[in-house]
Amino acid sequence: MNVNDFETVEVSTDLLIVGGGMAACGAAVEAAHWAKQNGLKVTMVDKASVDRSGAVAMGLSAINQYVGLKDGENTLEDYVRYVKNDLMGIARHDLVANIARHVDSSVHLFEKWGLPIWTDEDGKYVHEGRWQLMINGESYKVIVAEAAKNALGIDNIYERIFIVGPLMDGDKVAGAVGFSVRENKFYIFKAKAVLVAMGGAVHVFKPRSSGEGLGRAWYPPWNSGSSAYFTIKAGAEMTCQEVRFIPVRFKDAYGPVGAWFLLFKSTATNGLGESYMQTRASELANWAPYGKVKPVPANLRNYLMLLDVDEGKGPIYMQTAEAIKRLSDAEPDEKLRRRKLKELESEAWEDFLDMTISQAILWAATNVAPDEKPSEIAAAEPYFIGSHSGASGAWVSGPEDMAPDEYNWGYCNMSTVEGLFCAGDASGASSHKFSSGSHAEGRIAAKAAVKYIVEKGAEPTIDAAALEETKQTILAPLGIFEEKSPLTTDPDINPDYIRPKMFMLRLQKIMDEYAGGVSSQFRTSDPLLKKGLELLDFLREDSEKLAAEDLHELMRCWENVHRMWQAEAHMRSILFRDETRWPGYYFRTDTPEMKEDWKVFVNCKYDPATGDWEMLKRPVIELIAD
Ligand code: SFD
Ligand code: AMP
Numbered sequence: 001m002n003v004n005d006f007e008t009v010e011v012s013t014d015l016l017i018v019g020g021g022m023a024a025c026g027a028a029v030e031a032a033h034w035a036k037q038n039g040l041k042v043t044m045v046d047k048a049s050v051d052r053s054g055a056v057a058m059g060l061s062a063i064n065q066y067v068g069l070k071d072g073e074n075t076l077e078d079y080v081r082y083v084k085n086d087l088m089g090i091a092r093h094d095l096v097a098n099i100a101r102h103v104d105s106s107v108h109l110f111e112k113w114g115l116p117i118w119t120d121e122d123g124k125y126v127h128e129g130r131w132q133l134m135i136n137g138e139s140y141k142v143i144v145a146e147a148a149k150n151a152l153g154i155d156n157i158y159e160r161i162f163i164v165g166p167l168m169d170g171d172k173v174a175g176a177v178g179f180s181v182r183e184n185k186f187y188i189f190k191a192k193a194v195l196v197a198m199g200g201a202v203h204v205f206k207p208r209s210s211g212e213g214l215g216r217a218w219y220p221p222w223n224s225g226s227s228a229y230f231t232i233k234a235g236a237e238m239t240c241q242e243v244r245f246i247p248v249r250f251k252d253a254y255g256p257v258g259a260w261f262l263l264f265k266s267t268a269t270n271g272l273g274e275s276y277m278q279t280r281a282s283e284l285a286n287w288a289p290y291g292k293v294k295p296v297p298a299n300l301r302n303y304l305m306l307l308d309v310d311e312g313k314g315p316i317y318m319q320t321a322e323a324i325k326r327l328s329d330a331e332p333d334e335k336l337r338r339r340k341l342k343e344l345e346s347e348a349w350e351d352f353l354d355m356t357i358s359q360a361i362l363w364a365a366t367n368v369a370p371d372e373k374p375s376e377i378a379a380a381e382p383y384f385i386g387s388h389s390g391a392s393g394a395w396v397s398g399p400e401d402m403a404p405d406e407y408n409w410g411y412c413n414m415s416t417v418e419g420l421f422c423a424g425d426a427s428g429a430s431s432h433k434f435s436s437g438s439h440a441e442g443r444i445a446a447k448a449a450v451k452y453i454v455e456k457g458a459e460p461t462i463d464a465a466a467l468e469e470t471k472q473t474i475l476a477p478l479g480i481f482e483e484k485s486p487l488t489t490d491p492d493i494n495p496d497y498i499r500p501k502m503f504m505l506r507l508q509k510i511m512d513e514y515a516g517g518v519s520s521q522f523r524t525s526d527p528l529l530k531k532g533l534e535l536l537d538f539l540r541e542d543s544e545k546l547a548a549e550d551l552h553e554l555m556r557c558w559e560n561v562h563r564m565w566q567a568e569a570h571m572r573s574i575l576f577r578d579e580t581r582w583p584g585y586y587f588r589t590d591t592p593e594m595k596e597d598w599k600v601f602v603n604c605k606y607d608p609a610t611g612d613w614e615m616l617k618r619p620v621i622e623l624i625a626d
Contacts, residue, residue, distance in 0.1 A: 003475045006179075006186045011158070013043035014453050015446070016191035018163045018176050018230065020046025021054025022141075022435045023197035023387075023424025025148035026106060026442030027449075031195075032151035034450040042152055045189060047162040047181065047198075047555070048222065050145040054199055055220050055425075056435055059138035061354035062258060063110070063117070064434035065103050066125070066133045074130070076100050080624045082131070083432045085293040087391055088581050089599050090240065093623040094398035094407055095430035102440040103433070107133070110436070113143050129262030131432075137354050144439065161187050162555045163198065163226060164474050166234040167462060168608075172418040173234055174460030177470055181555050186471050192457035193419040193449045196394070197442055200385035200425035201225035201566045203504060206512035206519065207381045209252070216358065218247055218254035219383045224559035225566035227426035228384065228392070232565055236415040237395040237605045237616070239428040241566075242573035244382035245390030246302055246522065246585050250318065251376035255359025257318065259351045264344070266323035268305065268377060270313040280304040287583070287594060289626075298389040302379050302584030309379075310521065317374035320348065324371040345371050381518050382511075382585070384566055386425045387438045390585075392570075393428025395603055395618070396421075399444075404621050411452045413445035416605075419452060421445045429601060477548035477557045484547065497547035500556035503539070507564055510535045515571050516586040525590040529575040536568055568613075569604055576615040577602045 015035065017027050024044060031042045046053050067074050079100040084091040111117050118126035118134040126134045149157060160181050167175035167188065175190040202219045209216040232238060248257055248268075260266040267275050277296070284291030287300055305316055324344045331337040348370045352360040362368075368375055386393035394415040398407040413421050423445040424438035433441055477497075484496040492499060498506075511517055514532025516524035524532075543561050548554040579595040580588045601618040 003472060003479055006184045006471075006475060008186050008188065008471065010188045010190065011043060012190045014040040014192050014457060015042045015195065015449050016175055016189050016193070017042065017044040017195045017197060017446070019054070019197035019199060019227070019426075020044055020048070020050040020145070020157075020159070021197060021199055021424065022056055022144065022438040023426070023442035023445075024195070025050070025144045026439035027195050027197060027423060027446035028148035029151045030443035031446035031450055034447055038450065038454050040450060040453060041156070043156050043158065043189065043191070044148070044152055045158040045161050045163055045176070045178065047160065049159050050149065050157060051142050054141065055223060056141040056144070057220060058357060059140050059354050060435055061135065061137055061256070061351045062128045063107055063133045063135055063436045064258070065100075065131055065432060065437040066107050067100050067104055067131070069101065069104055077624045079131070081626065085290055086297045086389060087243070087431050088287070088290045088297060088299070088594070090243065090391065090429070090581070090601060090620060091431060092398065092407060092429040093621070094403040095396070095427070096432070097402055097624070098399040098412070098444060099430060099433050099437045099441050102444060103437050106436050106440040106443065109147070110140070110144065113147050115140060115143050128259055132258065132262060134263070140435070158187070162558065163230070164558050166194070166230050166420070167460070167467070168234065169460040169462065171235065172460070173420040174462060176230070177467075177474065179474060179551070179554065181551050184551075186475065188467065190460055190462065192453045192460070193421060195421040195423065195442075195445055195449050196227050196230050196426045197422070197424045198226035198230065198426060199223035200383060200387070200392075201228060201563060202383055203508065204384065204511055204563045204567050204570070205381045205515070205517040206508035208378065208518055213252065216254065218249050218380050219385060223425070225384065225562035226559070227422070228566045228569060229562035231394040231415055231417075231420065231422060231426065232569060232606045233608060234415075234417045234420055235606065235608050236417045236420060237603050238569055239393065239395040239601050239603045239618070240386070240391035241569040241604055242577055242602055243391035243582065244570065244585055245385050245388050246299070246382055247380050247389070248302060248305065248377055249380050250359050251378040253356065253359035253362040254380060255352045255356045257377060259347075260318050260320065260323065264323040264327060264348075267319050269317050269319055270308040271315050271317070272313060274313070276304045276308045277301065280307055283307065299582040299584035306379060306521065306584060315376045316378060318377045319374045320370040321372055321374060324348070341371065379522070379584075382522075384570070386428045386431065387433045389431060391429050391431045393426055394422040395429070396427045402623065404623070406619060406621060412448040413441065414448065414452065421449045474558070475554070477546045477554055480545065481547035481549050485549075491549070494547075497545045498542050499547055500553060500560050503543070503546060504560045504563065506539055507560065507567060510539065511567055515567070515574065522585065523587045523589050524574060525588055526575065526578070529571050533568070533571050533575075536564065536571065539564060572613055572615065573602050573604055576604075
């Protein structure tokens with residue numbers, strides 16, 4: 001495919017939102033409001049269709065962040081304590097509190113827009129756990145997208161455009177570049193400010209799924225590290241790149257466990273029927289003070305389970321039948337008890353049908369009736385997701401009224417790069433925002449970005465020659481395939497190029513074996529990481545030989561380049577933090593203990609001019625006491 005066949009489309013706007021997921025849709029609604037008052041243009045670009053893009057594509061069965069501030073259910077301080085404890089002390093209190101004070105209003109908007117939130121006989125929200133609300137959420141994303149589309153107007157939304165990277169005007173962000181995944185079009189978006197919300201990163205590590213199930217993951221595989229790549233390449237300081245998330249999920253189809261643990265109050269046991277949370281409880285003292293908090297941090301819950309797995313005590317089971325029996329037995333009346341049983345059974349299936357349909361299919365395929373027998377659970381492969389129980393993302397400025405000087409350089413949620421804002425999985429150190437908090441953070445960031453444009457926004461100056469070079473680089477894999485593929489009979493085997501799937505498998509193998517993936521039982525060390533980084537260097541060399549047969553494969557090429565950069569930031573950060581702080585997420589075998597002098601943020605920064613990485617420590621400032 002000749003690169004010269006590509007039409008170049010140029011779009012000029014004031015605020016550019018890249019991504020179309022929860023954070024981006026929140027940003028769209030808020031930005032549209034403030035932009036109208038100031039006569040500004042807002043443009044949103046998604047690589048997919050906003051209606052069903054991002055992590056919420058399949059729907060969700062719960063809203064995991066609802067604070068209930070107005071009803072006095074909880075305080076902001078409660079939420080900050082919960083988050084920082086769950087992350088073993090590493091959290092930006094200012095960012096977490098800022099999202100927590102706005103999240104309820106996002107939830108109320110979802111309800112107003114038509115999302116069914118469960119209520120009890122008194123009309124009160126049904127909680128899954130302290131912070132979580134139950135929803136009938138199969139169409140959650142469609143509902144949230146509709147509001148975003150109405151707010152921005154369809155002409156300002158570009159779908160099926162894959163954003164490759166930032167457009168810069170010196171040190172300042174000036175827009176983004178990408179290509180259509182349907183037509184031969186190269187896109188240049190020029191903007192006065194850019195809000196990055198392209199989600200987290202999946203398939204950086206080898207997944208447990210293989211063979212016929214290859215590609216199946218918990219978080220969506222189409223979240224491929226574009227946020228991290230965009231911010232790293234713009235020169236933004238990144239934070240918590242070592243804080244991956246390993247979710248415990250129903251084995252092989254990745255069904256969520258939250259409803260079982262919190263709503264149904266189920267227990268998990270090893271193959272001998274022992275509850276590892278009880279038999280291993282004494283281990284928690286080694287991770288004080290966080291081993292003592294309630295709930296036990298997610299990584300420590302994982303760790304206790306992994307200790308049993310290490311000793312060959314699997315399979316690990318969610319005792320679904322036991323939980324259902326206990327809940328239905330609590331009903332003394334025989335007829336009501338039978339009805340209760342039916343209700344619980346259908347809630348169990350709906351939990352999966354609302355957000356992880358494949359798990360319901362696997363249950364059906366393997367004759368599982370949750371009220372009759374337990375189901376296997378397992379620790380999944382690592383994900384990079386700043387919005388859940390991981391923390392990776394860009395280092396962003398905090399709210400003026402809460403952030404200490406160290407955390408404040410002007411506009412809220414602006415990265416260390418002028419005009420570059422981040423939200424959702426794209427912003428770090430503010431874990432446990434989930435779908436609702438990501439939406440709220442998108443709103444916060446968009447409001448600040450509009451303020452920035454009004455006060456400081458300037459038309460960007462772009463170097464046309466450099467831009468032409470960028471276009472050639474982005475489209476190069478198409479030319480490589482066209483020129484070199486006739487040289488062999490099998491297009492997969494060619495000494496002159498590497499196809500994106502093979503490239504991804506090679507990346508995953510490096511990460512799995514050297515950076516503490518599933519096959520290494522999440523263990524790594526200084527020598528392993530150094531070897532892994534050496535191998536990653538060779539992979540980077542070969543990234544220039546990626547080949548694409550068509551536009552779809554061109555997207556796959558760049559997705560994997562994005563993953564590779566996320567991988568590098570991750571390995572460098574684990575290497576820098578020479579302690580083990582999150583056993584259950586990863587374990588540094590050479591530094592197996594948590595150290596008080598490492599109660600800091602590990603940040604890193606790539607210098608686009610020199611190609612050098614800088615590792616930094618930033619203080620954890622406790623704004624809210626224990
Ligand atoms: O319980 C490009 N999440 C849950 N949150 C909840 O509130 N409740 C739950 O029940 C949740 N569960 C859950 C969750 C996620 C998944 C996959 C499952 C279950 C199975 C987490 C939330 O979904 C998550 O926190 C938010 O969605 C994060 O929001 P955001 O905006 O940061 O990411 P996104 O929604 O994935 O959107 C990303 C967008 O970027 C686009 N994109 N566009 C252009 N160019 C590129 N290069 C791009 N790369 C990506 C995407 O298309 C998308 O629009 S539970 O199991 O945890
Ligand atoms: P999950 O399905 O694992 O994504 O969990 C959904 C929500 O429940 C998240 O807010 C989790 O932090 C929380 N959660 C899951 N399991 C537990 C548990 N065993 N104890 C406390 N909170 C949990």
